[in-house]
Amino acid sequence: MGFLSPTSALTRYRVEGRIPGPVLEAVREGLTAHRIDDIDNGAEQKSFGWTRIDHPFQPQFDDSSFAIGDMFVFALRIDKKSIPPKVVKKHLNLELARRKLESGRDFLSRSEKQMAKEHVLNVLSLRIPAVPNVFDVVWHHDASELWCFSTQKAANDTLETLFTRSFKLTLIRLFPYTLAELRAGLSSAQRDVLEKLTPTHFAE
Amino acid sequence: MLDVAVAHDRFRFLGNEFLTWLWYVIESEPDHLRRIDENLTALELGNRLVVQNHRQQTTETVTIRGDEAGMEEGILALKKGALVAEINLTYRSGDQTWHFSLKGEDLQLSGLKVPQTAPVESGEDIEGAVIEKAALCQRSIDLIDGLYFEFLRLRLDDLWTAKVLPRMRGWIGSKNSPKNRQTA
Numbered sequence: 435m436g437f438l439s440p441t442s443a444l445t446r447y448r449v450e451g452r453i454p455g456p457v458l459e460a461v462r463e464g465l466t467a468h469r470i471d472d473i474d475n476g477a478e479q480k481s482f483g484w485t486r487i488d489h490p491f492q493p494q495f496d497d498s499s500f501a502i503g504d505m506f507v508f509a510l511r512i513d514k515k516s517i518p519p520k521v522v523k524k525h526l527n528l529e530l531a532r533r534k535l536e537s538g539r540d541f542l543s544r545s546e547k548q549m550a551k552e553h554v555l556n557v558l559s560l561r562i563p564a565v566p567n568v569f570d571v572v573w574h575h576d577a578s579e580l581w582c583f584s585t586q587k588a589a590n591d592t593l594e595t596l597f598t599r600s601f602k603l604t605l606i607r608l609f610p611y612t613l614a615e616l617r618a619g620l621s622s623a624q625r626d627v628l629e630k631l632t633p634t635h636f637a638e
Numbered sequence: 639m640l641d642v643a644v645a646h647d648r649f650r651f652l653g654n655e656f657l658t659w660l661w662y663v664i665e666s667e668p669d670h671l672r673r674i675d676e677n678l679t680a681l682e683l684g685n686r687l688v689v690q691n692h693r694q695q696t697t698e699t700v701t702i703r704g705d706e707a708g709m710e711e712g713i714l715a716l717k718k719g720a721l722v723a724e725i726n727l728t729y730r731s732g733d734q735t736w737h738f739s740l741k742g743e744d745l746q747l748s749g750l751k752v753p754q755t756a757p758v759e760s761g762e763d764i765e766g767a768v769i770e771k772a773a774l775c776q777r778s779i780d781l782i783d784g785l786y787f788e789f790l791r792l793r794l795d796d797l798w799t800a801k802v803l804p805r806m807r808g809w810i811g812s813k814n815s816p817k818n819r820q821t822a
Contacts, residue, residue: 437768437775438758438767440751442775443748443750444747444750445746487764499764499765502768502769503768505768572768572772572775581775585748607642607744608745609653609745610744611640611646611652612639612645613745613783614786614790615639617783617787618786618790620790624794627794628790631652631793633651633655634651634803635719636719636721636803636806636810637716637717637718637719637807637810638811
């Protein structure tokens, strides 16, 4: 469902603010500083960051291929390890039994159980590869508009957070009210009417 | 401007009113559409329409699907106070065709199919494909913006209650309802 896919889904944003100084370099720095870290060989269960639209598993921004026409085109990648609950349960059960045996007690405190669970999750996370999800992003810099090719709430929320962190700019989702306020060119009189608007009852 | 989160809830109705107006304009005033988009050949309802009626604490949803689906269920729901919550549209301009669904709540596009572009066979094709695809996506966005801004122009004017609303009520009242209805 990406930008170049035959079918896609799209959420629109207004980019609030401007990048001071050379824009291309600032965007490259933002993308590079917050590119996705691979967690396949680590204990982390989730990672997110920027990647390339053409090579989503090689997140390098050394060249300027992310700048196309008047757009910046890149992607948000969210990697997540999903450990099946039954697998966690099995290994936790074995770990708790082992710790009881080692301690010589037939019980463990709540904090000991919690530590055992964290240990099990860390060990399993090292053995399970992350599932990557890629969401394409098209940023029309001159028009201060950005398209995220996803309508998933989690992806949109992550995008908003990461974008602000990377470029020190704010994304405002364009939905009916913000589209009216920010894009429709309303007069002050129309804005006053909009603020006081109440639902229409079409049924008689 | 109001706080964005507050505004999202406060004006939740606005997008659904827009889609309800759009259905009316498509059916009853197609020439109006051509004045909004001079490149428009046709704008047609697609194969999915969702209408919702928020009453007290409950929401009644009617979903109409299928290429040959009749819209009578939707009209009956409008007569009971429902609004269009999601609409699937086919936009034709010259010999090119776009398909997409639009949700009233947030105006997000889903199922967006733009006219076919040249296949990407190598890395060198990417740049051209991106520019072409972005321009085609922009066409659908320009259409939506044009329609929505026209709706706003009417909605924020006295014309809304004086002329548009009576016509829409007349349209809803003039449509036939089904004998039996099913809700989803």
